[in-house]
Amino acid sequence: MILTALPAIANIKPMTFTEKLAAAVRKNNSRLCIGLDPDPALMPIGIGIHDFNKAIIDATYDLVCAYKPNFAFYEALGHDSLEDLHRTIIHIPKNIAVIGDAKRGDIGNTSKAYAKAIFDYLGCDAATVSPYLGFDSVEPFLQYKEKGIFILCRTSNAGAADFQSLRCETEKGLRPLFEIVAEKAKAWNKHGNIGLVVGANAPEELKRIRQNYPDMPLLIPGIGAQGGDVAQTVSNGFDAKGELTIINSSRQILYASRGKDFAEAARKAAQALRNQINGYLGR
Numbered sequence: 001m002i003l004t005a006l007p008a009i010a011n012i013k014p015m016t017f018t019e020k021l022a023a024a025v026r027k028n029n030s031r032l033c034i035g036l037d038p039d040p041a042l043m044p045i046g047i048g049i050h051d052f053n054k055a056i057i058d059a060t061y062d063l064v065c066a067y068k069p070n071f072a073f074y075e076a077l078g079h080d081s082l083e084d085l086h087r088t089i090i091h092i093p094k095n096i097a098v099i100g101d102a103k104r105g106d107i108g109n110t111s112k113a114y115a116k117a118i119f120d121y122l123g124c125d126a127a128t129v130s131p132y133l134g135f136d137s138v139e140p141f142l143q144y145k146e147k148g149i150f151i152l153c154r155t156s157n158a159g160a161a162d163f164q165s166l167r168c169e170t171e172k173g174l175r176p177l178f179e180i181v182a183e184k185a186k187a188w189n190k191h192g193n194i195g196l197v198v199g200a201n202a203p204e205e206l207k208r209i210r211q212n213y214p215d216m217p218l219l220i221p222g223i224g225a226q227g228g229d230v231a232q233t234v235s236n237g238f239d240a241k242g243e244l245t246i247i248n249s250s251r252q253i254l255y256a257s258r259g260k261d262f263a264e265a266a267r268k269a270a271q272a273l274r275n276q277i278n279g280y281l282g283r
Contacts, residue, residue: 017125017148017193018217021097022243024065031242031281032274033066033099033219035250036088037073042255044262049077049084054091055263056254060270066097066125068219068248089122097125099219099246103152105130105137112140119144126150128197128219131181135188145191148217153185153209154178156199156222182209186216195219198237200228200247207236217244223273224252230273234280242281249273 015023025031036056038049047055057067074085092098100122104114118127126148129141141149154164164181167174185194195217198206202222210218220237222228230247238245253273257265 014146016146017097018244020095020125021065021148021217021246022241024096025243027095028062028065029278030063030065030274031238031245031247031277032064032270033068033246033248034060034064034253034270035101035221035248036067036069037250037254038084039073039255040077042251042258044258044260049074049081050087052262053084053088056266057088057091057093059263059267060253061093061096063267063270063274064096066099066246067092068099068101068250070101070250086122089124097148098123099126099128099148099150100124101128103128103130104141105133107133108136108140111137115141115144119147126195128152131184135184138188142188142191142193145193147193148195149193150195150197150217150219151181151185153181153196154198154202154205156201156226156228160199160202176205178205179208179212182213186213189216195244197221199226200230200233200237201226203229203232203236206233210237210239214239215244217246219246219248221248223247224249230276231280234277238281247273247277 036053038052043052069085069088074081089098100118102118118124127141128150129138131138131151164178166177168177168180182196185196188194196209197219198209200220200222218237220233223230233247253266253269256269
């Protein structure tokens with residue numbers, strides 16, 4: 001008998017972030033991302049960060065397309081919590097995208113180290129990146145062609161307009177800075193792995209960005225505690241296929257209950273938000 005050699009595992013092309021995201025959207029019929037932002041002041045008493053995250057993930061993994069741990073909540077609590085971050089990412093099912101919400105951005109050599117930590121060590125599928133230092137600060141992340149790079153464009157915080165809405169002189173006349181950032185992101189998107197962060201509580205800006213960049217992934221925070229409207233977000237922010245738009249919710253889901261039923265309450269909150277999003281999509 002002549003045996004045909006199997007292809008080497010190393011030669012199997014890895015799934016890109018957008019492919020993984022789209023597959024999770026279809027499988028779970030969900031555009032919902034849960035932000036894994038553990039705050040001991042809001043968590044049930046007597047439970048550790050890893051056990052809390054594990055319970056949330058186990059209760060919701062069939063309702064989401066992604067999870068988004070915000071690194072600040074782990075860094076603030078020291079060494080053991082950074083290990084909890086690592087263990088949390090490992091626990092997330094492999095078919096669900098993990099977005100490392102680190103908002104990194106520095107000179108090239110430092111950004112290279114940031115990218116290595118987020119992608120090689122922690123194993124995230126995507127990262128949030130600040131474009132303020134320009135292309136050389138973003139480029140080390142872009143070298144990870146299979147990973148997603150979400151560039152901060154029009155964020156959901158109250159002070160976003162301080163800089164992002166400033167009107168800047170360009171060859172096309174005065175334009176708000178967030179539009180220039182989006183245009184630069186498109187120009188940098190040689191590998192097709194760049195997306196934009198645009199807040200749900202900036203509906204007109206969200207609408208303009210989606211109209212101008214119909215095929216780029218959008219990560220949309222600001223629903224729930226920050227006041228973003230679900231119906232308006234779906235109307236203004238979704239791409240044609242509905243597979244490249246991620247609506248994030250953190251506190252509304254994580255802290256639906258502070259009792260022993262916190263995981264069950266989180267599932268109910270996640271399911272309700274997923275169904276609300278799908279209802280406005282007509283799916």
